[in-house]
Amino acid sequence: MAVYARGYRTYDGDFRGPPVAWTIFREGVAQALRRKGFRWILNITAFILLATAGMIYIQVIVEKQAQRLTGGMVRAQLMELDQIIHGFHATTMFLVSLGAVLVGSGLVADDLRTRALSLFLVRPIRPVDYMLGKALVLPALLIPLALLPGLVLWLLVGLWQPPGETWTFLQEHSDIAWNVTRFYLVGAAQLTGLLLLLSSRTPRRGLVIGLSAAILFGGPVLRAIGRLVLGPIGTLLKSLDLPNNMLWSFTRDRREWQFEGQGGGGRWGGTTGEERWLQWQPDPTVIYIVCFVLLAAGLYFTWRRARSVEVDA
Amino acid sequence: MSIVSIQNLTKAYGSRPPALRDVSLEIEPGVTGLLGPNGAGKSTLLQCVLGLLPDFDGEVRVLGLDARRQRREVRRRVGFMPETDTYLYEMTGIRAVRLLGQLTGMPRNEALRRAHELLHHVGLGEAVYRDVKEYSTGMRQRFKLAQAMVHDPELVFLDEPLAGLDPKARDELLKLIKDLAVEHGKHVIWSSHILPDVQKVADSVVVLHHGRFRGRFHLEDLAPRVGRFHIEAEGDLEHFESALEAGGVTVIGADEGEGPETGGGTLVEARRGWTVDVAGDDAARKLFAIARESGVRVRSLGQVAEDLEDIFLRILRDPESD
Numbered sequence: 001m002a003v004y005a006r007g008y009r010t011y012d013g014d015f016r017g018p019p020v021a022w023t024i025f026r027e028g029v030a031q032a033l034r035r036k037g038f039r040w041i042l043n044i045t046a047f048i049l050l051a052t053a054g055m056i057y058i059q060v061i062v063e064k065q066a067q068r069l070t071g072g073m074v075r076a077q078l079m080e081l082d083q084i085i086h087g088f089h090a091t092t093m094f095l096v097s098l099g100a101v102l103v104g105s106g107l108v109a110d111d112l113r114t115r116a117l118s119l120f121l122v123r124p125i126r127p128v129d130y131m132l133g134k135a136l137v138l139p140a141l142l143i144p145l146a147l148l149p150g151l152v153l154w155l156l157v158g159l160w161q162p163p164g165e166t167w168t169f170l171q172e173h174s175d176i177a178w179n180v181t182r183f184y185l186v187g188a189a190q191l192t193g194l195l196l197l198l199s200s201r202t203p204r205r206g207l208v209i210g211l212s213a214a215i216l217f218g219g220p221v222l223r224a225i226g227r228l229v230l231g232p233i234g235t236l237l238k239s240l241d242l243p244n245n246m247l248w249s250f251t252r253d254r255r256e257w258q259f260e261g262q263g264g265g266g267r268w269g270g271t272t273g274e275e276r277w278l279q280w281q282p283d284p285t286v287i288y289i290v291c292f293v294l295l296a297a298g299l300y301f302t303w304r305r306a307r308s309v310e311v312d313a
Numbered sequence: 314m315s316i317v318s319i320q321n322l323t324k325a326y327g328s329r330p331p332a333l334r335d336v337s338l339e340i341e342p343g344v345t346g347l348l349g350p351n352g353a354g355k356s357t358l359l360q361c362v363l364g365l366l367p368d369f370d371g372e373v374r375v376l377g378l379d380a381r382r383q384r385r386e387v388r389r390r391v392g393f394m395p396e397t398d399t400y401l402y403e404m405t406g407i408r409a410v411r412l413l414g415q416l417t418g419m420p421r422n423e424a425l426r427r428a429h430e431l432l433h434h435v436g437l438g439e440a441v442y443r444d445v446k447e448y449s450t451g452m453r454q455r456f457k458l459a460q461a462m463v464h465d466p467e468l469v470f471l472d473e474p475l476a477g478l479d480p481k482a483r484d485e486l487l488k489l490i491k492d493l494a495v496e497h498g499k500h501v502i503w504s505s506h507i508l509p510d511v512q513k514v515a516d517s518v519v520v521l522h523h524g525r526f527r528g529r530f531h532l533e534d535l536a537p538r539v540g541r542f543h544i545e546a547e548g549d550l551e552h553f554e555s556a557l558e559a560g561g562v563t564v565i566g567a568d569e570g571e572g573p574e575t576g577g578g579t580l581v582e583a584r585r586g587w588t589v590d591v592a593g594d595d596a597a598r599k600l601f602a603i604a605r606e607s608g609v610r611v612r613s614l615g616q617v618a619e620d621l622e623d624i625f626l627r628i629l630r631d632p633e634s635d
Contacts, residue, residue: 008434008497011427011465015389015418023415031403110402119401119460122363122393123416124385309365 020125024133029140032103041099042144045092049149052088053156056081060160081157082176085150086251089183093243096145096187097216103141104195105208107134108302112203118309130306131299135196139188146187146246150180183250186291190242193294200301216242227279239282239290248281314377315339316468316500317362322371324354324361332357334524336371340502344494346511347504348625349521355504356396358521359470363393376468389417392461396472396504398453400445406432407441410460417464424463431459435489451482458489468500469493475510487513512621520628528628532621540596541565541617545586547572548609554587556607560599563590565623588617 017023032038111117120130154177158170170177194215198208219241226237239245317340325331333354349355360366362373364384373380375387401409407428414424432441435455440448445456454474461469474490475483491514493499505511511518512532520527546553550570557564570585591599597614604611 008462008493009430010497011419011423013419013423015464017415017418017420017424020416020418023412027412034403106402114402115395115397115399116401118365118393118395118397118399119413120416121365122388122391123413124388124418125416126385308367309360 020123020129021132021136024130025136025140028107028134028137032137032141035102037102038099038141041095041102045095045145045149048088048092049152052084052149053153056084056153056157057160060157081154081173082179082251085153085176085180086247088149088153089146089250090247092145092149093247096142096246097191097213097243099145100138100142100191100195101209101212101216104138104191105199105212106205107137107196108200108305109198109203109205109208112200112305113205117305121306121309125306127303127306131303134302135192135299138192138195142184142188142191147180147184150183151177154180179250183246186249186287187242187246189291189295190245193291193296193298194242196298196302197294200298200305215240219243223280223282226282235283235286236290238280239286241282242290245282245287245290249284249287252281252284314342316342316376317502318372318374319358319362320372322358322361322369322373324357324366324369330524332524333361333369336521336524336526338519338526338529340519341517342500343516344501344503344514346508346515346518346621347502347521348506348508348511348518348621349527350506350629352523353506353521354524355506355521356472357524359393359472359502359504363391363470364388389464390467392464392466392469394454394457394461394469394471394474396476398450399457400448400453402446404445405442406437406445406448406456406459409445410456410463413460414463419464427463427465428459431463432456435459436485450477451479451486454478454482454486455489458486462493466499468502471501471503471505473505473507474503475505475507483510490514508621508625518621518624520625522629530621530624530628540591540593541588541623542591542596542600543586543588543613543615543617544600544604544611545584545613546604546609546611547582547584549607550583550585550609553604553607553609556603557587557589557600560603561592562600562603564588565590565627584612586613 111120154170154173158166158173161169195208195212198211199205202208222237223241223244226234226240228234229237319339320337322333322336323331324333336354336358347355347358357366361369362375362380364380364387367381367384376390378387378390380387401412404412407425410428410432411421411424414427415421417424419427429441432438435458437448437452437455437459440452445453448456454477458471458474461471471490475486478486487510490501490503494501494514501514503511503515515532517529517531519529545568554564554567565588567588568586570583572581572583589600593599600614601611
């Protein structure tokens with residue numbers, strides 16, 4: 001019998017579906033992937049990743065040829081892999097921020113604007129389910145933008161080592177994998193916290209986009225001011241450049257290449273350069289505190305939104 | 314046994330005067346109209362019962378469950394069609410209803426099947442793959458009914474379900490709701506201020522006004538109350554009105570009336586109409602007798618069927634119910 005001819009039928013199935021938080025998370029991810037803008041960002045990132053991998057491969061080939069000609073050991077010496085990954089992240093940071101704003105701005109604001117909360121909250125949903133479901137969307141979407149590319153490059157270079165040396169290479173450079181993971185975790189915590197915080201405060205998505213873009217892209221200005229201000233306020237201002245926090249989390253253990261270039265002079269010129277460089281960077285502990293505070297605030301206000309449909313203006 | 318039991322429910326929004334004040338009422342199985350003028354507290358009452366507004370004073374039980382402590386179990390067994398224009402952003406009808414079914418705990422495939430069935434049942438079969446945002450007002454009302462029924466609840470709360478619909482769409486949706494109640498035994502609590510619609514479906518009504526419970530009425534009690542008449546008379550009307558009251562006739566309302574006046578040298582006597590309740594089988598004879606004794610001439614006399622609006626207005630007017 002055709003479905004339209006059946007009339008109303010009782011439901012005698014079960015109610016043992018997946019956890020509600022998972023359903024909300026999954027729908028959030030699916031909705032983001034349906035957005036053309038976000039798909040473009042994924043494609044551009046993939047293109048930059050392919051280009052970077054191609055350049056590394058060419059470097060491997062050239063080095064192998066050179067070593068063969070000189071009779072040396074055939075082994076790709078890619079000591080600058082972390083710099084390459086840093087360059088990749090610095091290049092794609094704009095895309096990461098843009099993607100986060102594009103997807104994260106509507107996480108709660110869309111539900112507020114369309115009053116969908118009154119449809120959600122009459123279901124057997126706890127506020128914590130809603131909060132978790134929404135909070136996991138952005139970290140999941142940042143995986144292909146901020147976590148996988150670095151790990152893929154690290155693995156590829158490992159695979160391009162001479163036979164039998166792949167595992168040794170990966171072990172020797174395991175700190176790169178950890179730094180990439182830290183880059184991702186700091187980014188996911190900051191961006192999720194910021195966007196949940198803003199998105200749960202207003203139903204106007206445009207306002208959320210504007211504010212979050214101003215915070216993300218105005219970060220260098222805050223950092224510049226923070227460099228001039230002494231004490232905790234300066235430290236705090238420097239740590240409010242969220243994209244820089246991510247990059248700094250990636251490089252801070254291997255910062256020697258930031259100012260020790262060829263011949264020890266480097267970009268900033270010796271010890272003075274190092275001091276100047278560090279003046280621009282926030283304290284790593286403060287970065288973690290900023291991550292925690294942003295994430296906690298974002299989660300709290302999202303949870304509070306899911307407690308009641310009462311307007312708390 | 315009542316399906317909803319409310320004891321001393323008080324709800325205030327911030328520092329404003331309470332939207333609900335010490336409301337106590339029992340709602341019986343079947344279709345119940347929750348009536349009241351705009352701002353009476355109907356939507357607030359529904360939202361408290363559903364746990365959408367958790368911060369209230371008093372005790373609410375739904376289907377025997379504590380609405381505050383067993384909120385999730387209550388929500389699994391009830392459906393809600395909100396009054397506000399609501400939809401899920403950038404989602405087709407089928408996707409939205411499926412998602413809302415899943416959020417009730419239904420497995421994905423079951424929820425999808427139910428979503429198809431329900432959307433076809435409410436007449437949105439041709440629009441299941443269209444974005445809900447593109448739906449017309451009538452389609453959105455149907456969509457809201459479909460999502461309320463996707464998990465096959467025992468009790469469904471409808472908040473102004475026919476608001477903004479044209480007469481044809483009203484009739485169609487009314488038929489659907491009636492079908493759910495009569496054919497499928499669903500309990501319905503219908504909040505509305507459009508009384509004729511409620512009268513067509515409801516078994517009983519509960520009246521709220523200014524955040525207070527003002528009374529209850531069973532619609533089956535409308536049938537025996539046939540002694541309502543509209544009488545139009547001319548002559549000494551003041552004497553007639555007092556004679557009506559002295560004769561045991563309840564005056565429900567009076568028309569504005571006209572006259573007395575002179576025109577073209579002729580005296581036109583005062584003329585006025587009253588709506589009255591008269592007890593007994595010989596009501597018409599009694600009215601004629603009072604008119605004769607009062608010296609007025611009856612110009613017209615007709616029976617008036619009482620409707621929900623009369624009951625509603627009487628409950629609102631009755632100072633006893635405050």
